[in-house]
Amino acid sequence: MEIISSVKSADNHTIKYVLRSKLNDYIEATYVDYYNKHVVCFSTMVGCPNRCVFCSNGYEHKNFVRVLTAHEMYQQIMAVVHKVKEDVGYDLENPRLSTVPFSKMRPTLFSAMGSGEPLCCCEELPEVFGFLKGQFPHTTRFVLSTTGNPVSCIIPLHYKLDELLRDRYRTTFSLHSARQEVRDKLMPGSPKISAIMDVLSKYQIKHHRHMDYNVLLFDNGINNTKEDAEAIANLLREYKLTKLVTIKLSIYNPVERCSLAPLSKLQIFEFGDILESLGVDYEFYRTNGSDVGAACGQLYSYKRQEMEKKETESDK
Numbered sequence: 014m015e016i017i018s019s020v021k022s023a024d025n026h027t028i029k030y031v032l033r034s035k036l037n038d039y040i041e042a043t044y045v046d047y048y049n050k051h052v053v054c055f056s057t058m059v060g061c062p063n064r065c066v067f068c069s070n071g072y073e074h075k076n077f078v079r080v081l082t083a084h085e086m087y088q089q090i091m092a093v094v095h096k097v098k099e100d101v102g103y104d105l106e107n108p109r110l111s112t113v114p115f116s117k118m119r120p121t122l123f124s125a126m127g128s129g130e131p132l133c134c135c136e137e138l139p140e141v142f143g144f145l146k147g148q149f150p151h152t153t154r155f156v157l158s159t160t161g162n163p164v165s166c167i168i169p170l171h172y173k174l175d176e177l178l179r180d181r182y183r184t185t186f187s188l189h190s191a192r193q194e195v196r197d198k199l200m201p202g203s204p205k206i207s208a209i210m211d212v213l214s215k216y217q218i219k220h221h222r223h224m225d226y227n228v229l230l231f232d233n234g235i236n237n238t239k240e241d242a243e244a245i246a247n248l249l250r251e252y253k254l255t256k257l258v259t260i261k262l263s264i265y266n267p268v269e270r271c272s273l274a275p276l277s278k279l280q281i282f283e284f285g286d287i288l289e290s291l292g293v294d295y296e297f298y299r300t301n302g303s304d305v306g307a308a309c310g311q312l313y314s315y316k317r318q319e320m321e322k323k324e325t326e327s328d329k
């Protein structure tokens with residue numbers, strides 16, 4: 014796995030890397046340096062079989078190639094860590110002589126939030142997090158983001174992570190709307206919300222496990238009306254999860270060929286106020302690197318040969 018290009022955001026907090034695997038697949042990952050947080054966000058797949066319409070991989074779901082092996086995920090992360098060390102002037106050959114301490118860039122959080130659905134990596138992801146836990150004992154958090162597809166993998170993956178990491182990992186579930194008809198439009202082909210909630214709630218309540226439910230808010234009343242807020246509050250009440258869930262309200266990072274538009278920060282906080290008045294805990298989730306295509310939903314991965322074949326065919 015080699016890094017073939019990198020680009021830094023204007024605020025200097027985020028670097029996006031493009032990597033090439035030995036099988037000639039292209040994968041994207043990011044490093045975020047935000048005050049005391051040093052985050053490596055990595056991809057778990059080449060492409061993604063899910064069809065989230067707001068994500069660059071979802072749009073190209075037919076080009077889904079494969080799940081990365083645990084070794085490839087690990088190599089991807091280590092390539093990023095080494096490149097960051099090099100970029101900030103850390104002496105890789107003689108760490109003791111380095112004028113820049115490793116603590117200045119040592120990852121504090123590893124996040125499986127790049128391309129891919131972590132639930133499809135039930136075997137690989139615990140292996141990768143296990144490696145990282147040994148390699149970076151100071152890491153405080155391991156995070157994954159899932160759409161809940163396939164539902165049958167929710168429990169097996171979480172049991173493995175429970176055993177491995179105890180309370181050092183956190184799951185973000187992509188809710189986006191509690192209304193089935195809206196979810197069907199945003200994430201076509203995703204399991205029914207009731208099927209996901211049946212499993213998630215049993216797991217969360219049994220293990221008293223707190224989770225973040227992510228809600229990307231879009232303009233034009235798609236999922237930010239009072240009815241949408243009430244639907245979220247009712248869903249959490251119905252499944253007795255009000256005290257075990259924080260709703261993370263996020264700004265949508267536009268991706269090519271997607272006609273959805275982001276909501277302003279002010280409108281997001283207004284929606285948050287409605288949630289709060291209904292007894293729902295919420296936070297505003299800040300994303301980094303949207304100006305260089307490094308933010309949530311913008312990372313992309315693909316197989317070079319397939320892209321080249323497609324380009325040649327369209328030239329004919």
Ligand code: SF4
Pocket residue numbers: 061062063064065068069070071072127128129130160310
């Ligand atoms: S948001 Fe995640 S699960 Fe959905 S298509 Fe994109 S990479 Fe796949």
